[in-house]
Amino acid sequence: xxxxxxxxxxxxxxxxxxxxxxxxxxxxxxxxxxxxxxxxxxxxxxxxxxxxxxxxxxxxxxxxxxxxxxxxxxxxxxxxxxxxxxxxxxxxxxxxxxxxxxxxxxxxxxxxxxxxxxxxxxxxxxxxxxxxxxxxxxxxxxxxxxxxxxxxxxxxxxxxxxxxxxxxxxxxxxxxxxxxxxxxxxxxxxxxxxxxxxxxxxxxxxxxxxxxxxxxxxxxxxxxxxxxxxxxxxxxxxxxxxxxxxxxxxxxxxxxxxxxxxxxxxxxxxxxxxxxxxxxxxxxxxxxxxxxxxxxxx
Amino acid sequence: xxxxxxxxxxxxxxxxxxxxxxxxxxxxxxxxxxxxxxxxxxxxxxxxxxxxxxxxxxxxxxxxxxxxxxxxxxxxxxxxxxxxxxxxxxxxxxxxxxxxxxxxxxxxxxxxxxxxxxxxxxxxxxxxxxxxxxxxxxxxxxxxxxxxxxxxxxxxxxxxxxxxxxxxxxxxxxxxxxxxxxxxxxxxxxxxxxxxxxxxxxxxxxxxxxxxxxxxxxxxxxxxxxxxxxxxxxxxxxxxxxxxxxxxxxxxxxxxxxxxxxxxxxxxxxxxxxxxxxxxxxxxxxxxxxxxxxxxxxxxxxxxxxxxxxxxxxxxxxxxxxxxxxxxxxxxxxxxxxxxxxxxxxxxxxxxxxxxxxxxxxxxxxxxxxxxxxxxxxxxxxxxxxxxxxxxxxxxxxxxxxxxxxxxxxxxxxxxxxxxxxxxxxxxxxxxx
Numbered sequence: 001x002x003x004x005x006x007x008x009x010x011x012x013x014x015x016x017x018x019x020x021x022x023x024x025x026x027x028x029x030x031x032x033x034x035x036x037x038x039x040x041x042x043x044x045x046x047x048x049x050x051x052x053x054x055x056x057x058x059x060x061x062x063x064x065x066x067x068x069x070x071x072x073x074x075x076x077x078x079x080x081x082x083x084x085x086x087x088x089x090x091x092x093x094x095x096x097x098x099x100x101x102x103x104x105x106x107x108x109x110x111x112x113x114x115x116x117x118x119x120x121x122x123x124x125x126x127x128x129x130x131x132x133x134x135x136x137x138x139x140x141x142x143x144x145x146x147x148x149x150x151x152x153x154x155x156x157x158x159x160x161x162x163x164x165x166x167x168x169x170x171x172x173x174x175x176x177x178x179x180x181x182x183x184x185x186x187x188x189x190x191x192x193x194x195x196x197x198x199x200x201x202x203x204x205x206x207x208x209x210x211x212x213x214x215x216x217x218x219x220x221x222x223x224x225x226x227x228x229x230x231x232x233x234x235x236x237x238x239x240x241x242x243x244x245x246x247x248x249x250x251x252x253x254x255x256x257x258x259x260x261x262x263x264x265x266x267x268x269x270x271x272x273x274x275x276x277x278x279x280x281x282x283x284x285x286x287x288x289x290x291x292x293x294x295x296x297x298x
Numbered sequence: 299x300x301x302x303x304x305x306x307x308x309x310x311x312x313x314x315x316x317x318x319x320x321x322x323x324x325x326x327x328x329x330x331x332x333x334x335x336x337x338x339x340x341x342x343x344x345x346x347x348x349x350x351x352x353x354x355x356x357x358x359x360x361x362x363x364x365x366x367x368x369x370x371x372x373x374x375x376x377x378x379x380x381x382x383x384x385x386x387x388x389x390x391x392x393x394x395x396x397x398x399x400x401x402x403x404x405x406x407x408x409x410x411x412x413x414x415x416x417x418x419x420x421x422x423x424x425x426x427x428x429x430x431x432x433x434x435x436x437x438x439x440x441x442x443x444x445x446x447x448x449x450x451x452x453x454x455x456x457x458x459x460x461x462x463x464x465x466x467x468x469x470x471x472x473x474x475x476x477x478x479x480x481x482x483x484x485x486x487x488x489x490x491x492x493x494x495x496x497x498x499x500x501x502x503x504x505x506x507x508x509x510x511x512x513x514x515x516x517x518x519x520x521x522x523x524x525x526x527x528x529x530x531x532x533x534x535x536x537x538x539x540x541x542x543x544x545x546x547x548x549x550x551x552x553x554x555x556x557x558x559x560x561x562x563x564x565x566x567x568x569x570x571x572x573x574x575x576x577x578x579x580x581x582x583x584x585x586x587x588x589x590x591x592x593x594x595x596x597x598x599x600x601x602x603x604x605x606x607x608x609x610x611x612x613x614x615x616x617x618x619x620x621x622x623x624x625x626x627x628x629x630x631x632x633x634x635x636x637x638x639x640x641x642x643x644x645x646x647x648x649x650x651x652x653x654x655x656x657x658x659x660x661x662x663x664x665x666x667x668x669x670x671x672x673x674x675x676x677x678x679x680x681x682x683x684x685x686x687x688x689x690x691x692x693x694x695x696x697x698x699x700x701x702x703x704x705x706x707x708x709x710x711x712x713x714x715x716x717x718x719x720x721x722x723x724x725x726x727x728x729x730x731x
Contacts, residue, residue, distance in 0.1 A: 048543075051546070051547040053543060053546055070550060073547060078543075078544065080547075085539065085544070097343065098544065101545070
């Protein structure tokens with residue numbers, strides 16, 4: 001049976017501010033799930049709730065049908081938004097220590113630490129202090145800290161923030177690999193293109209409430225059609241302005257991205273475009289995740 | 299007992315050195331070995347990390363050496379002064395009769411010194427030897443006493459006490475001679491002794507116990523201040539570095555905090571044990587009177603109250619550390635937190651110095667914040683019974699349990715609140731958490 005993290009009816013208030021408002025969603029095993037929302041939407045509070053780091057006013061977090069307790073949390077891996085490691089402690093010893101806190105034996109923790117540091121490209125820094133590492137390498141060590149004990153659930157708050165392309169590729173590759181091995185992976189990010197590349201599913205929240213949740217493929221193929229048209233010599237897609245039920249989403253390098261209402265005939269669009277000049281591109285495209293995000297948040 | 303303690307210290311030192319040597323040999327992670335010693339469970343792991351990081355730190359090593367140096371000085375210097383067996387060099391110009399020599403020798407004995415007579419050909423030679431320091435005193439014709447520098451009425455050096463005694467005793471001898479007393483009368487006068495005094499209040503406690511008491515007070519003060527500050531800063535650093543969120547995702551707050559205070563506490567008591575064992579061995583070695591009389595009981599009592607004092611204060615400082623996340627915030631908290639420690643220390647120093655305890659001081663011996671300083675002083679005075687000692691310890695333990703519960707609650711609610719200093723009223727508000 002695939003693992004399943006379920007969050008049901010989570011409510012959390014901080015004084016007059018409602019951080020979570022009856023929030024419910026689930027994270028299935030074997031998938032990378034993107035957790036999206038604008039700043040202040042409640043993503044970090046939700047992730048903290050999984051680890052019991054914030055008291056809930058209502059709701060429950062369950063793992064494979066049972067309420068999450070300390071024993072379950074030791075099988076989870078967590079990478080908080082504000083990175084945290086002991087600055088003056090050696091990288092290798094730090095990972096071993098965290099592994100031991102998750103109930104690993106000393107030997108297993110040592111072997112796993114070494115393996116993850118090498119896998120993440122910082123194998124030669126095991127004897128360095130964390131404070132001596134670059135930001136990118138600290139990020140890799142932080143991810144190793146979440147992975148060292150072989151967690152069944154990975155909850156990562158902005159794991160890709162501030163990384164160079166090589167770092168994004170490495171960490172992204174590890175997340176996908178973990179999901180393929182059956183792990184539940186939930187991670188938040190504001191870099192929607194990367195989320196679209198990595199995730200099978202996304203959950204979007206706003207003001208502590210669920211807005212959209214589903215598979216990326218499903219979300220991309222629902223809603224209005226997207227049409228990309230290039231007309232030679234045209235720079236601003238002014239030819240499309242007169243078509244009812246059509247909205248110009250963006251114009252970039254002479255290429256217009258158009259959003260068509262359900263009853264707009266694409267043949268009509270083609271004819272109008274051909275009237276404006278030679279049509280060199282006329283393609284239907286999927287809805288981008290950024291468009292899903294913007295439309296979901298209104 | 300001393301040999302046993304010395305053996306324990308040496309064995310601990312050897313084990314520590316072997317451990318450090320093995321650590322230094324390991325240059326990577328190729329060697330698979332258990333690093334975390336006998337500790338098991340979250341509390342043990344956290345405590346083990348704290349101990350390892352502290353033992354590694356230069357602050358601990360240098361601090362321990364400094365404390366040992368101060369303790370050694372406090373033990374050895376008094377013995378150097380009291381054990382100064384150099385005889386007083388007394389130059390004799392002209393005749394000095396046998397009875398007068400005997401009086402000079404008796405004066406030296408009464409001042410805790412011995413005498414060596416040096417014949418001088420004349421007054422000028424005696425003056426030269428006095429100026430050069432070869433003589434402490436010159437007696438001219440049994441009537442004149444010459445010194446290089448006046449000893450003063452309150453000088454405490456061996457020479458000053460000797461010179462005053464000789465001056466007084468020879469003066470009395472001359473008066474006896476001038477009074478033409480019979481031999482029996484002179485002998486009776488010479489045998490005069492001061493009448494014993496009976497006081498309405500108990501005698502003040504001085505000497506060895508006084509020294510032991512002072513060393514103990516300084517030890518308790520330094521160690522409580524040092525190790526509680528470590529806890530304050532250690533909790534603050536875990537909060538400011540944000541590692542706390544990673545730790546609390548795996549360990550419950552009560553266990554994390556307990557591991558921290560236990561780890562730092564064990565470092566403190568290892569250091570205290572080393573200092574006490576070193577003090578005992580050194581005192582024995584140099585023949586100090588540090589351990590005479592009730593001093594060993596006082597030493598044991600001081601150690602016990604160091605444990606109880608740490609147990610009480612560590613929770614206070616841990617809770618305070620969870621409220622702050624910057625060094626300047628730590629400093630603003632450290633001062634008010636240290637006030638009860640400083641108050642107890644000053645009150646105890648005053649009492650130990652005066653040799654008597656006021657009623658207020660006796661009350662302080664039952665209050666957990668001040669008892670670690672006040673109770674050992676009362677033990678040194680010999681004015682507390684065993685059940686009074688145990689009653690104070692029981693009060694301290696009960697209050698420590700209460701403080702631990704309160705501190706854990708504060709810690710749990712405040713440690714993840716970042717960005718600014720957390721105030722207690724926010725912690726206890728209903729929305730906290």
